[in-house]
Amino acid sequence: MKLITLIGLDGLILASWLFLVSVGLTFIYGVLRILNVAHGSFFALGAYMGASAVVSYLRTGAVPELTYLILLGAALVIGLVVGPIVERVLLRRVYGREEVAQLLLTFALFLVLEDVMKLVWGVSPYFADKPYAFLGQVQIGGVTYARYPFLLTGVALVCGALLWWFINRTRLGKIILAVITDREVSAALGIDVARVYTFAFVLGTILAALGGAFVAPMVAVVPGIGLEVIVLAFAVVAIGGMGSVGGAALGSLLVGLTRAAAIHLYPELDLFAIYLVMALVLLFRPEGLFAEVELRRI
Numbered sequence: 001m002k003l004i005t006l007i008g009l010d011g012l013i014l015a016s017w018l019f020l021v022s023v024g025l026t027f028i029y030g031v032l033r034i035l036n037v038a039h040g041s042f043f044a045l046g047a048y049m050g051a052s053a054v055v056s057y058l059r060t061g062a063v064p065e066l067t068y069l070i071l072l073g074a075a076l077v078i079g080l081v082v083g084p085i086v087e088r089v090l091l092r093r094v095y096g097r098e099e100v101a102q103l104l105l106t107f108a109l110f111l112v113l114e115d116v117m118k119l120v121w122g123v124s125p126y127f128a129d130k131p132y133a134f135l136g137q138v139q140i141g142g143v144t145y146a147r148y149p150f151l152l153t154g155v156a157l158v159c160g161a162l163l164w165w166f167i168n169r170t171r172l173g174k175i176i177l178a179v180i181t182d183r184e185v186s187a188a189l190g191i192d193v194a195r196v197y198t199f200a201f202v203l204g205t206i207l208a209a210l211g212g213a214f215v216a217p218m219v220a221v222v223p224g225i226g227l228e229v230i231v232l233a234f235a236v237v238a239i240g241g242m243g244s245v246g247g248a249a250l251g252s253l254l255v256g257l258t259r260a261a262a263i264h265l266y267p268e269l270d271l272f273a274i275y276l277v278m279a280l281v282l283l284f285r286p287e288g289l290f291a292e293v294e295l296r297r298i
Contacts, residue, residue: 005141007260013149015256016156020211021229022236023163023248024204030243031180031200034091035099037106039208040230041113045082046209047225048121050074051128051216058130067131068151075213079206087201092194110226118223125220132217152214159207160249167245176200180243232259235274239281241288250289 025039050071057070090109094102135147167173179186179196187193212225219225236255240247255274262273281289 002142003264005143007257007264009140009143009145009149010263011253011257011260012153013256014259015252016149016153017211017215018229018232018236018256019156019249019252020159020214021208022233022240022252023160023245024207024211025230025233026237026240026243026248027163027207027245028201028204029237031176032091032095032197034094034102034106035242036204037103037230038086038109038113039106039204039233040226041110041117042078042082042205042208042226043212043215043229044117044221044226045078045113046075046212047216047219047221048117048126048212049078049209050213051126051221052121054128054131054217055126064130064134067134071131071213071216072210075206075210078209078213079202082209083202083205084198086205087198091201092197095197110230114223114226123223125222126216127220128217130217148217152218155210155214159210160245163207163245172199232274235278237288239278239288241290244288244290247288247290 021039021043024042025036028034028036028039053070053074054067057067058064086109090105091102094105132146132148135151137144138147139145167176175186175191176196176199178189179191179193183193186196211229232255236248236251238251239254240249240251254277258273258277259270262269266273
């Protein structure tokens with residue numbers, strides 16, 4: 001029973017930060033129709049910014065309670081600074097072009113940002129575990145578990161609920177849905193499609209950076225941290241369906257529980273178990289669990 005509880009808790013926590021990254025990735029694809037390989041770098045930038053900001057703040061001897069707001073602020077800084085620059089300077093040049101050109105551009109950006117992070121923060125690991133240790137531990141089903149990961153789960157739930165509300169219940173959300181449905185007709189109706197694209201990309205960037213910032217106290221922030229994340233995020237969106245927020249939630253949960261079970265029961269099948277689930281889903285539903293088959297214009 002303790003093992004089942006531990007697998008469930010680990011799977012839930014892994015699903016939480018995977019959702020924050022994957023929902024941003026799938027949201028950007030749903031609006032811009034660009035598969036952004038550099039999304040993992042936004043996660044890593046959030047982690048580095050959050051860890052370095054927390055370390056610098058705690059060196060002043062200030063109270064640790066405010067470190068959680070600092071993590072949030074770090075994610076917002078990355079999203080609001082990096083997001084508009086990348087979208088306006090780089091991505092606008094490849095809208096409407098072949099998918100391979102878009103993929104190569106975002107992959108090149110991923111490589112560039114990896115080196116930029118090494119230049120800015122160096123290659124030594126960053127440890128910002130004070131927010132993690134400050135919340136202490138709790139007993140759940142006979143298992144002693146840290147409280148901090150549940151904060152990450154709460155952040156994921158709040159972000160998912162707010163994103164659903166924003167898309168389905170606000171005027172701007174309906175404008176975004178209109179752009180997703182038909183960009184040309186939306187532009188003819190007077191919608192500023194370029195501004196919608198920028199907003200969508202910045203929002204997706206903030207979500208990825210938010211995942212990185214709140215994961216930073218749980219891990220050692222090192223170069224290459226974004227690579228594993230983007231690989232798992234692609235598995236999530238492939239399972240759930242590209243462009244589907246609900247698919248990102250379900251895909252994250254499936255991947256999180258599958259990987260947690262593999263790590264505890266068969267560690268040698270860690271990544272194999274994830275890709276086995278992905279292959280089985282794509283075998284019977286190639287477009288993913290939630291995505292609809294799209295009509296391509298000729």
